[in-house]
Amino acid sequence: MVGQLDVAGAPVIARRRVARRALAVVLLCALASMAHVGSPDTFFAGKAGPYDVRVSVRLPGVIPGRAQVTVRLPASRSATDFRVGVRAGQWNVGLKGAPPPEPAVPVPGDPTLFAAEIWFMTASSYQMAVNVEGPSGSGQAIVPVMALATVDRPLPPWLGWVLASLGVLLTAGLLTLIATGVRETVLPPGEEPDARRRRRARWAAAGAIVGAVLILWGGNTWWEAEAESYRTLVRYRPFATTAAVIERDGAPALTLGIRDERWNGTPVEVSRYNALMPDHGKLMHLFLVREDLGAFAHLHPVARGTDDLDFDAALPPLAPGRYRVYGDIVHESGYAQTLVNTVDVSTTSAGRLTDPDDSWMVGEPGAGGARAVELGDGARMVWTPPVAPIVAGQEQSLEIAVKDAGGAVTTVEPYMGMPAHVILSSQDHGVFAHLHPSGSISMAALEKFTTGTTHAGHGGEVDSRVGVPYAFPKAGRYRMWVQVKRAGQVRTAAFDVDVK
Amino acid sequence: MRATTLPAYPLAAERTTSTAVPWAIYAVLFASTSVVLGVIWDISWHRTIGRDTFWTPAHMGIYLGGVVSGLTCAWLALHTTFAGSPEDRATAVRFWGFRAPFGAWVSIWGAIAMLTSAPFDDWWHNAYGLDVKIISPPHMVLAAGIGAIQAGAMLMALASQNRAGGARRELNRLFLLGAGLLVLLAATVATEYIQRWDMHQSLFYQVSAGVFVFFLVSAARASRTTWPATTVALVYAAFSVFMLWLLPLFPGQPLLGPIFVPIDRFVPPDFPLLLVVPAMVIDLVMCRVAPGRWRDWGLAAALAVVFVATFLAVQWPFADFLVSPWARNDFFGSHRMDYGVPPQIQARWYQLNPPDNLAIGLVIAVAVGFVSARLGLWWGNWMSRVRR
Numbered sequence: 014m015v016g017q018l019d020v021a022g023a024p025v026i027a028r029r030r031v032a033r034r035a036l037a038v039v040l041l042c043a044l045a046s047m048a049h050v051g052s053p054d055t056f057f058a059g060k061a062g063p064y065d066v067r068v069s070v071r072l073p074g075v076i077p078g079r080a081q082v083t084v085r086l087p088a089s090r091s092a093t094d095f096r097v098g099v100r101a102g103q104w105n106v107g108l109k110g111a112p113p114p115e116p117a118v119p120v121p122g123d124p125t126l127f128a129a130e131i132w133f134m135t136a137s138s139y140q141m142a143v144n145v146e147g148p149s150g151s152g153q154a155i156v157p158v159m160a161l162a163t164v165d166r167p168l169p170p171w172l173g174w175v176l177a178s179l180g181v182l183l184t185a186g187l188l189t190l191i192a193t194g195v196r197e198t199v200l201p202p203g204e205e206p207d208a209r210r211r212r213r214a215r216w217a218a219a220g221a222i223v224g225a226v227l228i229l230w231g232g233n234t235w236w237e238a239e240a241e242s243y244r245t246l247v248r249y250r251p252f253a254t255t256a257a258v259i260e261r262d263g264a265p266a267l268t269l270g271i272r273d274e275r276w277n278g279t280p281v282e283v284s285r286y287n288a289l290m291p292d293h294g295k296l297m298h299l300f301l302v303r304e305d306l307g308a309f310a311h312l313h314p315v316a317r318g319t320d321d322l323d324f325d326a327a328l329p330p331l332a333p334g335r336y337r338v339y340g341d342i343v344h345e346s347g348y349a350q351t352l353v354n355t356v357d358v359s360t361t362s363a364g365r366l367t368d369p370d371d372s373w374m375v376g377e378p379g380a381g382g383a384r385a386v387e388l389g390d391g392a393r394m395v396w397t398p399p400v401a402p403i404v405a406g407q408e409q410s411l412e413i414a415v416k417d418a419g420g421a422v423t424t425v426e427p428y429m430g431m432p433a434h435v436i437l438s439s440q441d442h443g444v445f446a447h448l449h450p451s452g453s454i455s456m457a458a459l460e461k462f463t464t465g466t467t468h469a470g471h472g473g474e475v476d477s478r479v480g481v482p483y484a485f486p487k488a489g490r491y492r493m494w495v496q497v498k499r500a501g502q503v504r505t506a507a508f509d510v511d512v513k
Numbered sequence: 514m515r516a517t518t519l520p521a522y523p524l525a526a527e528r529t530t531s532t533a534v535p536w537a538i539y540a541v542l543f544a545s546t547s548v549v550l551g552v553i554w555d556i557s558w559h560r561t562i563g564r565d566t567f568w569t570p571a572h573m574g575i576y577l578g579g580v581v582s583g584l585t586c587a588w589l590a591l592h593t594t595f596a597g598s599p600e601d602r603a604t605a606v607r608f609w610g611f612r613a614p615f616g617a618w619v620s621i622w623g624a625i626a627m628l629t630s631a632p633f634d635d636w637w638h639n640a641y642g643l644d645v646k647i648i649s650p651p652h653m654v655l656a657a658g659i660g661a662i663q664a665g666a667m668l669m670a671l672a673s674q675n676r677a678g679g680a681r682r683e684l685n686r687l688f689l690l691g692a693g694l695l696v697l698l699a700a701t702v703a704t705e706y707i708q709r710w711d712m713h714q715s716l717f718y719q720v721s722a723g724v725f726v727f728f729l730v731s732a733a734r735a736s737r738t739t740w741p742a743t744t745v746a747l748v749y750a751a752f753s754v755f756m757l758w759l760l761p762l763f764p765g766q767p768l769l770g771p772i773f774v775p776i777d778r779f780v781p782p783d784f785p786l787l788l789v790v791p792a793m794v795i796d797l798v799m800c801r802v803a804p805g806r807w808r809d810w811g812l813a814a815a816l817a818v819v820f821v822a823t824f825l826a827v828q829w830p831f832a833d834f835l836v837s838p839w840a841r842n843d844f845f846g847s848h849r850m851d852y853g854v855p856p857q858i859q860a861r862w863y864q865l866n867p868p869d870n871l872a873i874g875l876v877i878a879v880a881v882g883f884v885s886a887r888l889g890l891w892w893g894n895w896m897s898r899v900r901r
Contacts, residue, residue, distance in 0.1 A: 111770045111771070112767055162642065175632060179628070186618075198606060198615045199895070239649065239650065243641045
């Protein structure tokens with residue numbers, strides 16, 4: 014049997030039954046998860062040659078489907094000065110196997126904004142190229158995109174009524190056709206059917222009712238099977254995990270185990286769920302968020318064995334309570350996902366941390382929706398919210414800076430390659446996202462697709478002013494933790510964000 | 514609407530009707546051809562370009578067929594009901610108070626089914642993704658509609674032929690054309706189960722026996738000419754090779770990724786199955802056995818055996834030929850690949866899947882063929898008597 018993992022675009026005719034079986038295996042292995050939770054869209058900020066670009070990719074909800082891509086060129090004063098194109102290649106074929114670029118057309122009324130539609134055929138990891146041609150030459154930005162199916166769309170009631178009505182009409186028509194066929198079709202022209210023929214027609218119609226019921230029942234069963242297949246094989250479903258606090262070397266530790274049929278410790282190279290690759294040197298970035306949002310930790314568990322099935326991290330001195338566990342991992346395919354679980358922490362004692370980059374925070378944001386938070390070293394983290402209210406679904410830049418006591422913007426050290434890490438959780442825990450100034454993309458995937466040319470680097474001081482592109486997916490209150498590194502210490506500030 | 518009493522209609526009039534073939538038969542057959550060729554074109558579109566819109570030419574062909582068929586038959590029903598001559602009304606059947614030839618009602622039903630499939634399919638794409646396979650519930654509603662349009666065209670020609678007592682050879686030819694288009698549709702729907710690589714496996718022969726025996730046998734039983742099943746198989750083959758040779762003449766480029774195979778021409782359907790050989794044998798057997806309720810059971814068994822045996826005899830070695838270098842040309846088209854065939858499958862493009870348990874599988878194929886043949890005879894018997 015031919016193995017066809019991470020199969021291509023699934024042409025209408027699967028070329029052979031083995032391919033169909035392989036596709037089923039693929040889909041089984043490729044159950045879509047997403048880095049982040051409840052926030053599948055991609056937001057990116059970077060450079061396309063000489064131009065600053067901000068890119069958003071809004072997924073269609075189902076795959077195969079069409080994603081809406083917007084490219085913002087802040088430097089553009091006249092849309093006619095620029096030509097923008099986007100194309101996406103699946104991780105295993107790259108841009109060589111991508112269709113021709115889709116032109117991004119200027120959005121009327123905003124000379125900086127360009128829009129395109131791009132098709133994704135499989136739920137997988139893609140590298141999207143944004144090509145910009147303008148007065149200063151041409152450039153290209155590479156954006157890792159996770160094409161995921163995330164929604165389960167019910168049949169709208171009105172459509173249900175329309176289809177039901179047409180179904181009744183067709184069923185009634187079918188019964189009438191059968192009755193008419195028996196009653197009249199074989200009669201010579203002009204001859205009226207006799208009583209016997211009419212009786213036979215009624216019996217035929219009665220028999221047809223049984224057949225119609227069977228057809229409708231079979232059709233409904235088939236439909237339900239297809240829907241179930243979509244839910245289990247295509248739609249977003251994270252790897253199943255186990256999580257527990259254990260005693261290790263006399264100190265509490267968190268252990269997160271992957272227990273999923275798609276991950277048995279022997280990754281298949283051609284699958285998007287192939288081996289894990291480190292993101293800033295860590296196989297997993299794990300976040301603990303207490304359910305009341307009053308405590309937070311950013312840890313880096315270490316795999317217990319070479320099969321990457323179990324990960325352990327020493328617990329920092331967190332406040333007791335129930336915590337949501339979010340484990341970010343990235344496969345060599347560039348496919349990033351967030352493992353989700355909960356765990357009860359009952360101790361505040363802590364041992365030696367697993368990783369020097371581990372960090373945590375216990376406490377609430379400043380009172381009254383403070384926009385400036387003391388970092389404990391004399392500096393303050395300042396978030397400058399937009400003038401207009403933040404609206405769900407609308408992209409904006411989360412403007413953040415660290416200022417000294419005099420109000421001057423300071424520098425920070427790169428924290429795992431980034432000037433800042435932003436972690437967001439909605440109050441109801443339906444949304445969780447780990448962002449950087451580059452956006453919501455996986456930095457490891459970006460490095461893979463750009464062969465390491467975009468790494469922010471370690472060491473040295475960088476400007477602390479960052480803008481993080483993002484669109485909150487739904488209204489409500491969010492807690493935002495911003496992490497920077499100063500004088501070798503990770504500093505975390507928390508803010509509350511209200512989204513209309 | 515109140516049913517009306519028909520005036521007396523002399524049987525002799527059956528033989529004195531106009532010699533012209535009713536235009537509606539041509540119109541519905543045109544519609545039927547447009548739909549089935551549109552479907553094949555659409556499949557090629559997905560294999561070549563990958564993505565589509567509502568307005569692709571292939572879709573237009575399908576819509577055109579549905580509209581022409583629906584409007585033609587609706588007009589026929591209205592005309593026959595309200596302005597038809599006594600002869601028109603006498604050769605029609607009643608349906609919810611209206612009158613029209615039975616085949617017209619079947620076609621109208623098909624047009625409504627096609628109409629129903631449109632919003633259903635649109636929602637399906639929104640809920641479960643765009644087209645990735647032929648066999649899905651909304652596609653089957655569409656296929657039922659298309660099949661009904663084709664059956665309606667066939668029945669309209671058949672009823673006229675039967676009323677003419679078999680004297681109208683052009684009507685019989687139109688009937689066989691309709692039957693051939695129906696076989697083409699059935700083969701298209703069953704594509705995923707009857708592909709080249711499976712021609713040494715049981716399921717291929719089971720599906721073929723289940724699908725094709727019914728259509729070939731029913732057409733042979735209802736037709737009044739010699740070699741009817743053979744003609745139907747030739748119609749199927751002719752349209753298939755027409756599309757096989759025509760489509761690659763047009764340029765096409767994938768607009769959907771991942772693209773594993775660079776192509777610049779439309780990818781055509783595969784070379785047709787060699788149904789013509791078992792169809793000839795079916796004709797030879799059937800012309801020697803007169804219809805009869807009990808005889809038909811034995812005939813069905815014989816037809817199932819000869820179909821599986823002859824089809825196996827020709828298709829098995831032909832499969833070997835189709836994967837040989839001799840078939841990698843524009844005539845046989847074995848080298849044509851979709852843009853999305855990944856390297857693992859490209860590496861096995863010219864390898865047949867090995868035979869499975871044929872001793873059991875072929876017996877099942879004969880059993881399936883027996884059921885298919887018996888149903889085909891029953892259906893053909895009825896069609897041979899349809900006069901309205």
